[in-house]
Amino acid sequence: MKITKDIFNVGVNDHQIDLFEGQYAVPNGMSYNSYVILDEKIAVLDTVDVHFTNEWLDNLKAVLENREPDYLIIQHMEPDHSASIYDFVNAYPKAIIVANAKTFVMLENFFDDMDIENRKLVVKNNDKLSLGSHELHFVFAPMVHWPEVMVCYDSKDKVLFSADAFGKFGALDVDEEWEYEARRYYIGIIAKYGTQVQALLKHIEAMDIDIICSLHGPALQENIAHYLALYNIWSSFRVESEGVMIAYTSIYGHTKKAVEILAEKLKEKGCPNVVVCDLARADMAGAVADAFRYGKLVLATTTYNAGIFPFVKQFIDHLTERNYQNRTIGLIENGSWAPLAAKIMKDMLSSSKNITWIDTTVRINSAVKAENVDQLEVMAKELC
Incomplete structure (x- = not known):
């Protein structure tokens, strides 16, 4: 050639x-x-x-x-x-x-x-x-x-x-x-x-x-x-595109429902890009690249064996290994008796530089309820 x-x-x-x-x-x-x-x-x-x-x-x-x-x-x-x-x-x-x-x-x-x-x-x-x-x-x-x-x-x-x-x-x-x-x-x-x-x-x-x-x-x-x-x-770890990536896992569909509600609210509020990624099914390399591309990230998962769901753990490990920084993050957790996911995810990202945590963390107790929808509305406002 x-x-x-x-x-x-x-x-x-x-x-x-x-x-x-x-x-x-x-x-x-x-x-x-x-x-x-x-x-x-x-x-x-x-x-x-x-x-x-x-x-x-x-x-x-x-x-x-x-x-x-x-x-x-x-x-x-x-x-x-x-x-x-x-x-x-x-x-x-x-x-x-x-x-x-x-x-x-x-x-x-x-x-x-x-x-x-x-x-x-x-x-x-x-x-x-x-x-x-x-x-x-x-x-x-x-x-x-x-x-x-x-x-x-x-x-x-x-x-x-x-x-x-x-x-x-x-x-x-x-x-x-x-x-x-x-x-x-x-x-x-x-x-x-x-x-x-x-x-x-x-x-x-x-x-x-x-x-x-x-x-x-x-x-x-x-x-x-x-x-x-x-x-x-x-x-230089700067934001390439304005937008929100929502990276999630869901076992029985309840966390997925919360993600879908949030994504719709973000779009209604005019968020320029909303990227939703099911980490159990997505190409992990593509998901990690999107997390670096956009300025805001929402992590949503269940408490699992007193930890977090394996695909989310793998995803966060990929982010921190690559010096993920200079981003805004929100958290959604689900747990039926002892929700720990939000704390664990935040701890895993504690070494990342210049992370802004939004005020609203959504906690789902098994299934999405009216108060969770209200929380997701507030979260969407903060992200937009």
């Missing part, structure tokens, strides 16, 4: 995978991108998942047209991008392996019998590598989202090779909205490292970028400011 006159994506689409990283549903598959820059010297940027090594090598050979690569640049050592390095090293024995010191340590961990001692080029932060007319500028991006990660900027074609940053779920041969799958990818995999993403954004803000080439997803070639702005919002 041609990106510019000299730059090609020789990556692959994976429609065999059902769960990315063993937990994120990817009904439209994944792309593993690898790039080639053709110049006086040829650079290959990253490899692909082990299941697609032969397809990738064939793609690479087709673009090279009887030439051989001078460099393999390793930006990220996660196996979906590094697993084919061993085969590349054997296929192209003259190619120099370009990476930083942390990457070379990881290479030894993954490939203990690969001899590249005389083929190493160790780069430092802000080092440059000339290919001829193309010059690559290396910027370290530790913990975005592994410690060895670096990105590369090509000053000639104004391309940022961004490693996993600006990536998304989904194969390249599927037409789907970038924002939804990129948000789900970012919040699921990178959100914990917002501070490190902010540091990377500061490093690249002076670069004149026309194209962003991630290791997952399409090359971003229009309205680059839009993608940078979204990453700035996500990584």
